[in-house]
Amino acid sequence: MGRGPGTRAGLRGRRGRSGAGEPRRGSPTPERAPLRESAPRRRGRRHHRRRQPRYWARQARRLLRHLGTRCSSRCLAPSRLPMEEMEEELKCPVCGSFYREPIILPCSHNLCQACARNILVQTPESESPQSRRASGSGVSDYDYLDLDKMSLYSEADSGYGSYGGFASAPTTPCQKSPNGVRVFPPAMPPPATHLSPALAPIPRNSCITCPQCHRSLILDDRGLRGFPKNRVLEGVIDRYQQSKAAALKCQLCEKAPKEATVMCEQCDVFYCDPCRLRCHPPRGPLAKHRLVPPAQGRVSRRLSPRKVSTCTDHELENHSMYCVQCKMPVCYQCLEEGKHSSHEVKALGAMWKLHKSQLSQALNGLSDRAKEAKEFLVQLRNMVQQIQESSVEFEACLVAQCDALIDALNRRKAQLLARVNKEHEHKLKVVRDQISHCTVKLRQTTGLMEYCLEVIKENDPSGFLQISDALIRRVHLTEDQWGKGTLTPRMTTDFDLSLDNSPLLQSIHQLDFVQMKASSPVPATPILQLEECCTHNNSATLSWKQPPLSTVPAEGYILELDDGSGGQFREVYVGKETMCTVDGLHFNSTYNARIKAFNKTGVSQYSKTLVLQTSEGCNFETQSAPYSQLVDIKKLLAVAWFAFDPGSAHSDIIFSNDNLTVTCSSYDDRVVLGKTGFSKGVHYWELTVDRYDNHPDPAFGVARIDVMKDVMLGKDDKAWAMYVDNNRSWFMHNNSHTNRTEGGITKGATIGVLLDLNRKTLTFFINDEQQGPIAFENVEGLFFPAVSLNRNVQVTLHTGLPVPDFYSSRASIA
Numbered sequence: 178m179g180r181g182p183g184t185r186a187g188l189r190g191r192r193g194r195s196g197a198g199e200p201r202r203g204s205p206t207p208e209r210a211p212l213r214e215s216a217p218r219r220r221g222r223r224h225h226r227r228r229q230p231r232y233w234a235r236q237a238r239r240l241l242r243h244l245g246t247r248c249s250s251r252c253l254a255p256s257r258l259p260m261e262e263m264e265e266e267l268k269c270p271v272c273g274s275f276y277r278e279p280i281i282l283p284c285s286h287n288l289c290q291a292c293a294r295n296i297l298v299q300t301p302e303s304e305s306p307q308s309r310r311a312s313g314s315g316v317s318d319y320d321y322l323d324l325d326k327m328s329l330y331s332e333a334d335s336g337y338g339s340y341g342g343f344a345s346a347p348t349t350p351c352q353k354s355p356n357g358v359r360v361f362p363p364a365m366p367p368p369a370t371h372l373s374p375a376l377a378p379i380p381r382n383s384c385i386t387c388p389q390c391h392r393s394l395i396l397d398d399r400g401l402r403g404f405p406k407n408r409v410l411e412g413v414i415d416r417y418q419q420s421k422a423a424a425l426k427c428q429l430c431e432k433a434p435k436e437a438t439v440m441c442e443q444c445d446v447f448y449c450d451p452c453r454l455r456c457h458p459p460r461g462p463l464a465k466h467r468l469v470p471p472a473q474g475r476v477s478r479r480l481s482p483r484k485v486s487t488c489t490d491h492e493l494e495n496h497s498m499y500c501v502q503c504k505m506p507v508c509y510q511c512l513e514e515g516k517h518s519s520h521e522v523k524a525l526g527a528m529w530k531l532h533k534s535q536l537s538q539a540l541n542g543l544s545d546r547a548k549e550a551k552e553f554l555v556q557l558r559n560m561v562q563q564i565q566e567s568s569v570e571f572e573a574c575l576v577a578q579c580d581a582l583i584d585a586l587n588r589r590k591a592q593l594l595a596r597v598n599k600e601h602e603h604k605l606k607v608v609r610d611q612i613s614h615c616t617v618k619l620r621q622t623t624g625l626m627e628y629c630l631e632v633i634k635e636n637d638p639s640g641f642l643q644i645s646d647a648l649i650r651r652v653h654l655t656e657d658q659w660g661k662g663t664l665t666p667r668m669t670t671d672f673d674l675s676l677d678n679s680p681l682l683q684s685i686h687q688l689d690f691v692q693m694k695a696s697s698p699v700p701a702t703p704i705l706q707l708e709e710c711c712t713h714n715n716s717a718t719l720s721w722k723q724p725p726l727s728t729v730p731a732e733g734y735i736l737e738l739d740d741g742s743g744g745q746f747r748e749v750y751v752g753k754e755t756m757c758t759v760d761g762l763h764f765n766s767t768y769n770a771r772i773k774a775f776n777k778t779g780v781s782q783y784s785k786t787l788v789l790q791t792s793e794g795c796n797f798e799t800q801s802a803p804y805s806q807l808v809d810i811k812k813l814l815a816v817a818w819f820a821f822d823p824g825s826a827h828s829d830i831i832f833s834n835d836n837l838t839v840t841c842s843s844y845d846d847r848v849v850l851g852k853t854g855f856s857k858g859v860h861y862w863e864l865t866v867d868r869y870d871n872h873p874d875p876a877f878g879v880a881r882i883d884v885m886k887d888v889m890l891g892k893d894d895k896a897w898a899m900y901v902d903n904n905r906s907w908f909m910h911n912n913s914h915t916n917r918t919e920g921g922i923t924k925g926a927t928i929g930v931l932l933d934l935n936r937k938t939l940t941f942f943i944n945d946e947q948q949g950p951i952a953f954e955n956v957e958g959l960f961f962p963a964v965s966l967n968r969n970v971q972v973t974l975h976t977g978l979p980v981p982d983f984y985s986s987r988a989s990i991a
Contacts, residue, residue, distance in 0.1 A: 267414050270388045271296060274428075275414050280404040286389045287407055294401060297383040399489075405505070408486040425471040427452050439468040447471055499528040593676065600672060607668040607885065610893070610912070615663075622655055657844045667887060700731035700774040702782045709756070710787060714817050714853055716760040717789045721772050731774035731781075741766035741857075761959070762791050763857035764817060817860055818977045819853035819962070826850065827886040838867065839964065840971035846889040848896075850880060851962035851974070860932045861980045862962060863942075868971040869903075869924045875970045876900035876909070877928050879939060879956075880963035890965035897953045898963070899941045901928070906943075908952045918949035928972075931984060932960060945981070 269276050271292035278290040288296075383400070386393040397403055426434035427449035437447035441457060443466040448457055457463055488494045488508040496506035502520040511517060629648055635641055701724045709720035717738075723731060736750040741763050750757045762768060768789045774781040820836040827847040831840050841847045851862075864877060876890035878898030884890075891898035891909030899906050903921040907914045920943060922928065929942030939953040964972060 264417070267410070267417055275418070276407070276410055277428075279407040279410050280401060281407050282385075282387050282392075282404060283394065284387050284390050284392050286387050287410060288388075290401060290406075293385060293404075296388070297385055297396075402492075403489055405489050406486065429456055437471045440471050440473075442467045442469060497525055498522045499525050501528075597672070597674065600674060604668045604670075604672075607893070608666070611667050618658065618663075622659070625651060625655055660844060663845065667885060698729050699779045700729045700776050700781045701727040703731075703734060703772045703774050703784050705772065705784050705787055707787075710789070712789050712791050714819065715762045715764045715791050715855070716758055717762060717768065717770070717791065718756070718758045719770055719772070719787065719789075720756045721784065722755055723774070730776065732776045734772055734774050735780070736770065736772050739769045741768050743769075746771065761854055764791050764855060764860065765858040766791050817853055817855070817862070819851050820976075821849050821964075821974060822852040822961075825882065825886075834973065837975075838971065838973040839966070840868070841966050841968050844967050844969075845887065846874075846876070846965045846967050848880070848884060848886040848888075848890055848963060848965045850882070850884070854882070854959045854961045855879075855932060855934060856959045857934050859935060859980055861929065861978050863927050863929045863975045863978060864964065864972045865975065866922055866924055866926045866928070866970065867973055868969075869922065869926075870969040872903050873967055873969040874900045874902050875922075875964065875966040875972065877930055877941065877964055878952075879930070879932060879960040881959070882961060884963065888965075890963055896963060897939055897956060897960075898965070899928075899948065899952060900965075901943070901948075906941075906948055908941075908949070910953065916949050916952070920946075920948065929981070930962065931980065932956075934960075940984075942981070 267275050269279075269287070269289045269292050272289060274289075276287060276289050279287045280290050280293060281287055383396045384393055385396060425437040425440075425447050427437045428434070428447050429452040430449060435449040435451075438450050439453055440447045444457065446457075453468075457466070457468075486496055486506070488496060488506075488511060491508055491510045494508035494510050496508055498507050498509070498512065499505070500507050500517045500520045500522055503517065506525060507517055507522070512522065629652065632641065632644065632648065703721045704724055706720040706722055709718070711718050719736065721734065733751060733753050734755065735748055736757050736759075737746040738749050738759065739746050746769070749759050768791070770787045770789055771783045771785075773783050821830075821832060821839055823830075823832055823836060826832075826839075826849040829841050829843040829845075829847045830849045831842055832838070839849050866875075874889070876898040877900075878890055878896060880890065880896035880898075884895035885893045889898075889900060889909075890896045891900065892912050894911040897908075897910045899908050901907075901922050903923060904919070905921055906918050908916045922943065927942075927944050929945070931940040931942065933940070934957065937954060937956050938951050939956055940951050941948045962974075966972065
């Protein structure tokens with residue numbers, strides 16, 4: 178029948194505690210044998226004999242099965258526990274190696290016996306146990322030091338310092354162990370002896386500090402022998418090392434352990450050749466030690482009888498009872514001496530079983546936590562994969578968004594370059610037209626001068642006087658034509674275009690991830706103030722405010738309108754104001770408007786959509802109302818009220834009558850535009866002639882916003898006009914005269930202009946009669962009412978007029 182190490186341990190335990198008729202070696206008196214054969218002793222022996230290792234193997238297998246680990250009964254045998262993950266529990270905190278002869282400190286931490294000797298510190302006489310007992314301040318075998326007085330542990334150093342400041346305890350240099358604890362060598366060099374570290378003398382009044390909890394205590398006369406040896410830890414380490422199949426290493430190499438070549442059976446240490454020659458020379462008492470190969474040493478170590486835990490006070494006595502108050506095993510001699518006379522003492526086997534059961538129950542709770550931790554680790558590993566996938570997807574999305582911005586910028590760049598080229602062509606055309614105009618005018622002036630010189634040469638006084646007045650007037654008129662502004666370039670060489678890229682650069686600098694910003698809330702949705710929203714002609718005014726109970730401030734607002742045809746919304750205003758007027762809308766159109774607020778965190782929800790109608794009245798409803806409830810825009814006549822615009826007019830234009838009446842201070846023709854532009858619908862306005870002197874040629878019509886202001890209307894390609902004198906009229910566009918029509922104007926005449934953008938036509942009227950045919954067709958875009966005149970003409974504008982009835986009837990018939 179095979180016997181494992183656990184079985185041998187049980188047999189050795191019975192042999193060590195059995196004493197009926199067998200006096201133990203080293204027993205002080207034979208009289209003590211009956212006491213050791215008492216009933217509690219037999220009861221403890223029976224309990225210990227019934228404890229089989231298979232019971233605890235079943236307990237461990239149940240815990241591992243709870244953790245999801247499949248393990249057979251063979252692998253849970255005491256000699257083959259899966260202990261790879263507990264290696265740190267088996268290593269000394271001082272030397273970093275597996276425990277060798279571990280001792281248990283009062284704080285329940287373990288140390289190698291040799292390491293404990295290395296970190297001893299000598300204390301002054303006043304701190305010794307004898308002096309404490311003499312003064313009555315010490316009541317325990319181990320006296321903990323006052324850390325404030327000793328200052329063994331310094332906050333400025335992560336290790337331990339030697340005790341200084343006393344002549345009897347000179348400071349010595351210290352080394353540092355692999356895991357960071359400072360190791361103190363003995364104050365005096367050790368004598369030339371071959372005794373083991375455990376048998377070497379301990380300095381008097383020594384102190385030891387636990388390297389894990391930093392509790393310090395003073396040793397008594399027993400020194401390190403007063404600490405119990407942890408035999409259970411030794412057995413676990415033995416099983417752990419036996420489970421390793423790696424080659425045996427030297428136990429004395431300081432840095433990189435070499436492969437062991439021999440093992441000393443008496444010292445129980447594996448040596449390499451250099452360490453054997455240095456630490457285990459074949460002379461003196463060591464010459465009698467038996468050295469065997471490492472493999473044989475491992476077998477002999479496995480087969481050697483396990484050491485039995487003995488009492489720290491009575492080294493020849495085995496533990497047989499357990500003191501509940503002191504929480505430590507005791508021997509019978511301790512009970513005879515009366516140290517635990519008033520304490521509750523129980524059989525060692527019963528307490529062994531009880532504490533194992535308690536540890537098993539505690540492990541049940543810990544196993545639940547370990548299972549949760551295992552599931553949590555699986556979740557974290559899955560998160561790593563998910564984070565990697567999300568990162569790749571997010572990077573691709575970010576690159577696509579940035580590429581879209583770059584593409585949009587390139588498209589806008591092409592558009593701006595096209596506008597620059599267009600401006601370039603326009604400037605060249607204006608300058609060339611002015612060159613042509615001045616050339617013709619100069620030729621005419623030169624001809625007149627030469628003719629006048631020839632007339633002056635004539636000697637016929639009566640003939641000269643017949644034409645002199647006319648020549649003088651022509652000369653003065655020609656001189657006036659070369660007056661102010663004629664010899665001034667109509668176009669500058671500089672480009673008036675200026676690219677405003679600051680908002681875009683600011684937006685680029687502010688481009689960031691919303692989730693990385695401060696987690697403050699977004700502002701509340703703005704509320705439209707319907708009583709202040711209105712439309713006038715082709716402009717719309719909107720007003721809004723933050724909700725009364727809103728606590729989150731808004732940094733600005735974004736107003737959006739559609740295109741008037743139910744298309745996509747576009748931003749028309751971004752700023753801090755709470756009121757905005759939008760100009761240049763289409764007449765007779767319905768627009769949808771909405772507003773939202775923003776701050777550094779993000780944007781709010783959109784407000785309710787507001788429906789605005791550009792018409793004579795202020796008609797608006799919320800989006801919730803059906804379109805059938807709105808005004809029928811097909812039956813509504815768009816009426817425009819506007820005046821002349823001083824801002825865009827030539828500087829020679831003189832305004833009066835609230836900008837409805839204009840004249841000029843120059844003999845040259847100057848252009849003035851209306852304030853309102855039209856791009857949709859049918860529009861009609863009239864102009865009355867208040868003053869008309871010397872038969873000038875005023876022009877009436879429409880023009881683009883960038884029309885030339887210092888020449889007659891229609892001279893360039895930005896105006897469509899009819900110029901008229903006192904007898905006849907002409908249509909003119911791009912300096913092309915067409916459709917001469919009889920019938921002129923005088924003071925008090927009325928000129929009507931009808932712009933029908935639905936049919937894309939422009940028609941003129943004089944005194945309520947159509948002047949000639951339809952003047953221009955295929956006109957489309959944005960047009961402003963326009964007039965050109967000089968100082969001999971003054972006109973007054975009349976707006977808000979309906980379309981003439983005969984035109985409406987003609988349009989309905991068509």
